[in-house]
Amino acid sequence: MSDPPIILGIESSCDETAAALVRGGREVLSHVVASQIELHARFGGVVPEIASRAHIEAINSVVAAALEQSGVAPAEVAAVAVTHEPGLIGSLLVGLMAAKTLAWAWSVPPIGVNHVYAHAYAAALDAGPIDYPAVALICSGGHTALYRCGGPTDLTLLGATIDDAAGEAFDKVASILRLGYPGGPAIDRIAREGDGEALRFPRTLLAGASLDFSFSGVKTAVLYHVNGLPGSSQPRRARRRPGAALKRLAAMPSAGRGVEHLSRQEVADVAASFQAAVVDVLRIKLRRAARQTGARTLVLGGGVAANRALRAAAEALARELRCTLRLPELRFCLDNAAMVAGLACHYLAAGRTDDLSLAANATVRR
Numbered sequence: 156m157s158d159p160p161i162i163l164g165i166e167s168s169c170d171e172t173a174a175a176l177v178r179g180g181r182e183v184l185s186h187v188v189a190s191q192i193e194l195h196a197r198f199g200g201v202v203p204e205i206a207s208r209a210h211i212e213a214i215n216s217v218v219a220a221a222l223e224q225s226g227v228a229p230a231e232v233a234a235v236a237v238t239h240e241p242g243l244i245g246s247l248l249v250g251l252m253a254a255k256t257l258a259w260a261w262s263v264p265p266i267g268v269n270h271v272y273a274h275a276y277a278a279a280l281d282a283g284p285i286d287y288p289a290v291a292l293i294c295s296g297g298h299t300a301l302y303r304c305g306g307p308t309d310l311t312l313l314g315a316t317i318d319d320a321a322g323e324a325f326d327k328v329a330s331i332l333r334l335g336y337p338g339g340p341a342i343d344r345i346a347r348e349g350d351g352e353a354l355r356f357p358r359t360l361l362a363g364a365s366l367d368f369s370f371s372g373v374k375t376a377v378l379y380h381v382n383g384l385p386g387s388s389q390p391r392r393a394r395r396r397p398g399a400a401l402k403r404l405a406a407m408p409s410a411g412r413g414v415e416h417l418s419r420q421e422v423a424d425v426a427a428s429f430q431a432a433v434v435d436v437l438r439i440k441l442r443r444a445a446r447q448t449g450a451r452t453l454v455l456g457g458g459v460a461a462n463r464a465l466r467a468a469a470e471a472l473a474r475e476l477r478c479t480l481r482l483p484e485l486r487f488c489l490d491n492a493a494m495v496a497g498l499a500c501h502y503l504a505a506g507r508t509d510d511l512s513l514a515a516n517a518t519v520r521r
């Protein structure tokens with residue numbers, strides 16, 4: 156039997172420059188991520204031009220560090236995998252050029268990988284293989300989607316967000332609450348001090364069996380609440396008397412003044428109640444998808460899969476449905492290149508490699 160192939164993975168689709176070496180699709184030999192968070196924080200979001208420039212500055216040293224940490228020589232690398240879709244086009248191109256250059260120099264094939272599919276594979280890294288068929292819920296800053304997975308490379312889109320991604324809603328609500336960027340980890344942290352039932356923010360489930368998502372409503376409800384405007388949030392205990400709750404909100408002396416008038420406890424309650432609303436929607440849709448497909452394995456992926464409340468809700472759901480739950484290690488939830496190299500191993504095994512004409516695509520919906 157031949158040795159399991161070692162693949163170099165490169166990821167640069169958004170604001171992380173990453174490289175990793177993975178053997179046999181699951182054994183992570185090295186995993187290097189250069190984050191650009193500090194560069195984008197003062198803008199409250201990723202600035203594409205700044206991101207591309209930072210990728211160019213970081214890519215060579217990140218790849219060199221991944222090779223060095225793995226102890227793997229270039230001659231041992233069987234392929235160079237790279238995220239080529241979807242993402243910021245300028246950012247994708249930096250990783251793609253680096254991958255093609257190395258593939259050409261080492262006489263190995265490049266393998267283009269879809270970033271969202273790679274998130275759906277991350278749970279297999281440094282862990283056992285995923286049992287298929289599975290349902291994968293991928294929630295990150297740019298994507299929120301459900302897939303039926305017949306195998307690591309066989310994904311069928313079941314539903315996706317029609318407006319904001321879940322992580323984007325976390326980031327925007329954190330900005331409303333002045334918690335800094337990126338918002339997901341900040342909300343996750345402060346929500347632990349708050350009461351998730353203090354306020355009832357809307358759960359947008361869309362029509363009956365829909366597996367699509369919408370998170371713009373809950374974000375707007377938080378904005379209205381923080382500004383003391385009558386919106387769609389209501390103090391939980393007043394739900395039986397809806398008119399009274401709205402009147403009380405409208406009468407708030409702080410109307411229009413923003414987050415400054417809230418105490419730390421009130422901010423924590425808003426964060427916890429917002430998080431509870433998002434997690435509820437994700438859990439309900441994941442349950443629907445499991446029921447509709449009959450899949451016995453649930454997979455989570457993407458930055459929001461690092462969220463403590465979501466992980467706990469998924470664990471409870473798996474127990475309820477008697478399904479196996481596959482959660483990626485925290486370091487593999489956020490953007491990384493190990494998931495890219497790992498997934499590419501399955502393309503290599505199936506003979507699905509690319510050549511130097513491999514192109515970058517900013518958007519893909521399938």
Ligand code: KG4
Pocket residue numbers: 169294295296297298321322323325326337338339340343457458459460461462463488489490
């Ligand atoms: O997967 P990722 O690194 O990048 C994209 O592909 O978009 O995800 C980043 C997103 C950000 O929106 C960030 O706020 C969110 O994941 N995130 C979290 C947590 N950690 C990161 N959201 C909620 N709770 C967390 N603990």
Ligand code: ZN
Pocket residue numbers: 270274295296457458489490
């Ligand atoms: Zn991602």
